[in-house]
Amino acid sequence: MKELPVDEKLAKKLRILADAAKYDASCASSGAPKRKADPDGLGSTTGAGICHAYTPDGRCVSLLKILLTNYCLFDCAYCVNRRSSNVKRAKFSVDEVVTLTIEFYKRNYIEGLFLSSGIIRSPDYTMEQMLLVVKKLRRDHGFRGYVHLKSIPEASPWLIEEAGLWADRLSINLELPTEASLGRLAPEKDGASIEGAMAQMHERILESKQERRHFSPAGQSTQMIVGADDTTDADVLRTSAKLYGHYDMRRVYYSAFSPIPDSSSVLPLKPPPLMRENRLYQADWLLRYYGFDVDEIASGGEKGMLDLEVDPKLAWALKNRHLFPVDVNVAEREMLLRVPGLGARAVDKIVVARKHTTLRLEDVARLTSGLKRARPFLITADHHPQGRLDRLDLRETLVEKPEQLSLFA
Ligand code: SF4
Numbered sequence: 001m002k003e004l005p006v007d008e009k010l011a012k013k014l015r016i017l018a019d020a021a022k023y024d025a026s027c028a029s030s031g032a033p034k035r036k037a038d039p040d041g042l043g044s045t046t047g048a049g050i051c052h053a054y055t056p057d058g059r060c061v062s063l064l065k066i067l068l069t070n071y072c073l074f075d076c077a078y079c080v081n082r083r084s085s086n087v088k089r090a091k092f093s094v095d096e097v098v099t100l101t102i103e104f105y106k107r108n109y110i111e112g113l114f115l116s117s118g119i120i121r122s123p124d125y126t127m128e129q130m131l132l133v134v135k136k137l138r139r140d141h142g143f144r145g146y147v148h149l150k151s152i153p154e155a156s157p158w159l160i161e162e163a164g165l166w167a168d169r170l171s172i173n174l175e176l177p178t179e180a181s182l183g184r185l186a187p188e189k190d191g192a193s194i195e196g197a198m199a200q201m202h203e204r205i206l207e208s209k210q211e212r213r214h215f216s217p218a219g220q221s222t223q224m225i226v227g228a229d230d231t232t233d234a235d236v237l238r239t240s241a242k243l244y245g246h247y248d249m250r251r252v253y254y255s256a257f258s259p260i261p262d263s264s265s266v267l268p269l270k271p272p273p274l275m276r277e278n279r280l281y282q283a284d285w286l287l288r289y290y291g292f293d294v295d296e297i298a299s300g301g302e303k304g305m306l307d308l309e310v311d312p313k314l315a316w317a318l319k320n321r322h323l324f325p326v327d328v329n330v331a332e333r334e335m336l337l338r339v340p341g342l343g344a345r346a347v348d349k350i351v352v353a354r355k356h357t358t359l360r361l362e363d364v365a366r367l368t369s370g371l372k373r374a375r376p377f378l379i380t381a382d383h384h385p386q387g388r389l390d391r392l393d394l395r396e397t398l399v400e401k402p403e404q405l406s407l408f409a
Helices: 008-021 094-106 123-141 157-166 179-185 191-210 233-247 274-289 312-319 344-353 361-367 371-377 386-390 394-398
Strands: 050-054 060-067 112-116 146-150 169-171 220-226 251-256
Touching (some): 060 094, 060 146, 094 123, 220 274, 233 274, 274 312, 371 386
Parallel strands (some): 169 220
């Protein structure tokens, strides 16, 4: 644990407001293992409210991840900070956040700030306070670290617009994937105004790129909670596909609902299986980089839910065995991308390598670590799976242990 460069009063607020921020997944690196809460109550992911995030150029940065306050006027059922929750409350002043950030930054504990907040007085007032933090950091202290601001969608458009001039990344949490879920669990939130704010951010980001101006250069991201109600994976992924398509979202983060202290009685008592979150990340990857659409990976017999036992690409291949085996030496790139065990990078290497040679199984083995899964679906110069695709136990032979899971293949 790092020694905190602050007095006990501020350290106490930090404990409360770092702990309150840990439920927001949208600054954490995707697929990062969930850590247990710090026994001292200081931690979001690495203790003292420090989490890790990736910048657009792929750098992993450590961020001070805190709320400005966990007081809130709203009463979203899934949120530990909701109005009716019985948690300890605290509020930082603008100067306190600035001091903490600068002190942590000077000591190399952090490379930036992730700031979110409960809504106090009004959405505009809250957004103004967050904006003041980043303006003071930049203008008064020449702070050049990374700043991710969680915007308040109900705030006036000009405030969100101004925030983009100072922050590196803005995000707005959609929180729940459908209007019906929002109506049930977050009745004070309005899906239309959340999407309106996302659309506005998207326009500003596009304009600023054309005009070479600074506006949230790292783009926008959002988070959805899964498992707080009976919304299916297909519905979650349809919403993600819309967000990527309409607003050029950089990332949609999926956060498995976890029962919170003093939780609302409308919520389930148990969290969904953690594997559901992993499967959603894998499916999201297939939507963005592998040419799949939602109906191919999350529909049909499973009532819109992803298969928890095998990854979504393998589940699709097992249901579409008539499209395999695929010959690595001649198949289109699009079809190679659909072979379980072959990631996009391996496929690109295969496409280059086969221009110079006829690929054998050992060549493919050198290009992917997922050969065991790929093998029944592939033809190479020296390999044909023969009747293996028709075997009834094929699925059982390919089920992976959780530690073998990969996001990329
Ligand atoms: S507005 Fe945000 S902080 Fe307030 S209850 Fe809803 S999710 Fe929690």
